[in-house]
Amino acid sequence: MNYELLTWLIPLPPLLAFFIIFLATHKNNKLSHSLAIAGAGLSWVFSMMVFFFAIGYEKELTSSISWLPTAETWLNIGVQVDALTAITLFFVAWTVLMIFIYSVGYHNFGQPKGDHDRPGLAPHGAELIDQDGKHKHVLSIEPMYARFFGFISLFAFAMYVLVVSNNLLTLYIGWEIMGLCSYLLIGFWYAKPSAKAAAQKAFLTTRIGDVFMLIGLAALYTLTGSLHYEVIFSETVLHDLATTISPVFGLSWAGLIGLLILMGVVGKSSQFPLHVWLPDAMEGPTPVSAMIHAATMVSAGVYLAIRFFPVLSAGWDGGSALTTPMVVMAAIGSFTALFSATIAVAQRDVKRVLAYSTISQLGFMIAALGVGAYIAAAFHLVTHAIFKALLFLGSGSIIHGMEHGVLHTQEHIDPQDMYNMGGLRKKMPITFITFLIGGFALAGFPFITAGFWSKDEILSGAFNGGFNVVFWVLAISAFITAFYTMRQISLVFLGNPRTSAAKHAHETTATMTFPLVILSIFAISIGWVGIPEYFPVIGGIVPNWLETFLGSMLHSEHAEAHHSSIPLITSLVVSLGGLFLGGLVYRKIQNTEKDPLEWSLSGVYKVLANKYYIDEIYQFVFIRPTEWFAEKIVYQLIDQKILDGFLHGVGKLSMWLGGKFRFWFDLPIINKGGDKMALGAQKMGSNLKVTQSGRIQDYMVLALAFSLLGGFLFYLLLF
């Protein structure tokens, strides 16, 4: 089996599905989703084959072709499968396939068309009349069903391109296509103003990071002449980059490029200060776009940071003297982790809690990279992708069940507000169990769940490296994470139903629960590959495969200094403590309005519920001045006064000049001359008319006269 070729083929089936759906089969819902799932399934098969090959042989797969001629040389692009690619392929393939299957159920395939559904809006539900003549409200199919599958196929293609490419150029191409897909999917219900605004916000916010990243790539290409990983990450190039000084702030080139690329990571992985787009991205079709924005696409940012770790850490000796990009990463990551965890505590929308928790967990990974815990970051990337996918799909399932109840009871409530739920564990048992597993993984429930192992790795990485501030900030964040996770689980599933819609909620279809079950299996078992060997009692039973596998990628061995039990105890305490406290506070909420934190934290709660007013600050500091500048300066002054004025001046001048030409040239010369010529011809004609007598003998005389005259002239001229 040619595994290089197989790697090339991984991204292609979804791309083909995308084109076929949009060009041919978009009228046929069933064919479209079958094509999309077949495409994703084929990619999944290829990915799994490559993954098992890669872990079996522990050999890098590389293959490249000449793409564009650049003067004497060629620009090469290609694919590469190393340890990081392999584990990323693993979770991307699984989560992508699960999204595709889940979307069939989520978009109500098989349900009737809605009575007044129209493209660009979420389906409103259909009214059926059964045999007894009773009116019954049921969910209706998404009006743009096929279009959705086209978009996510393109998204899957881009993600696979990003993962398998061996150079930063094709990675960037995949990166940008995903930005586009993100925009299209957030704005999928484009007739809703909030969705439209959220799509633009996401696109523009990530664009800020991408521009810096592109500058970084350009600088890198200029300095090294290549965008290939093997060239950039070679010892000599890294050494050169780390020792030459760039013109900005006395940073080394590695530091400058690292910071620029870090900006792209911050935008894509939604870190502070560019985190604002992600919560708004929840406007897209509930769990699916949300999951793209939780499990796969935002992971691309962290993937890039891990991939780029050799440059980011160029010059780092493994001790506590961090490089500038690492310091920035540690600061941004740990700050974001704490910052958004606190916001998540005060959110009422079931999806928004998860959105902020995503930002927070991505912050954990960035912070882990910042303190050099490379393997821990990659580990958490994988486990987080799995359990966050599970949680988001679970929340979509919850919302779907609630929508069912809302349609049934015709209540006017928000089906996404957690305070309208409660007691769903009996109504939706599969969703409950799987969501519980996902939630416990997020909270880091000890020993069983995957999230515990990866988070413990990060905490011990920060502690063992001696970065106490990062350690304590992350520990507090982990505590808050456990707290809001239990808050969510309690509010949604425990207690009694707080609305009649929640009483009539219903378990969702098999296409939605099947992915939940699959992902919940991974949410537990995936953690076992990375149990550290020094761990008391169970350490060493399962070999720490992840560290061996991923560690093979690092150029220099950063030996762990010492192992302490403080991080372990901390993770136990924070996760169990947070879960316990959350359960205690939210166990028996009865009314639908007040949050117990609201009276205990009062003012602070308001700040948290309003997300620290970051959106308002951006509105005030960036958007309003920009709008003012655009309106007053660009539009009214430059456009209307200067440009339009100039153009109107040119127009007036032309009119005046045209008038003059008309009176001076056109009327007297062209017009009158033409008239004169016509009159002359007419006059000559009437004068010559007399010669045309019609009598043949007159013509004969004339001919004679002219021939005599001609003969005479001929004679004169010649002789």
Added chain:
Amino acid sequence: MIPLSWYLIVAAVLFSVGMFGAISRKNAIAILISIELMLNAVNINILAFWHYHSQTLGYTDLHGMVFAAIVIMAAAAEVAIGLALIIAVYRQRKTVVASEVNALKG
């Protein structure tokens, strides 16, 4: 031997009579006859020049005779067409007076 100028004078007189007839006669057939006169005057000229030219050369070549014969053929063809036209005009307009056939008057 009759000098060349005599022939030329006869031909000139004949041509002038023909031309006068062609210009002044009213009857279309008479005009046609006048044209024949002019052609024959030219033929006399051709044959006269041919004859004297042959004598100066000292032998007889056929060019002049052939030329005259072609002119006679052309004249015959012209008469045939001219008479046909006149008959056609007569059938239409019941007249053979040339000046009355003036549909092309400007």
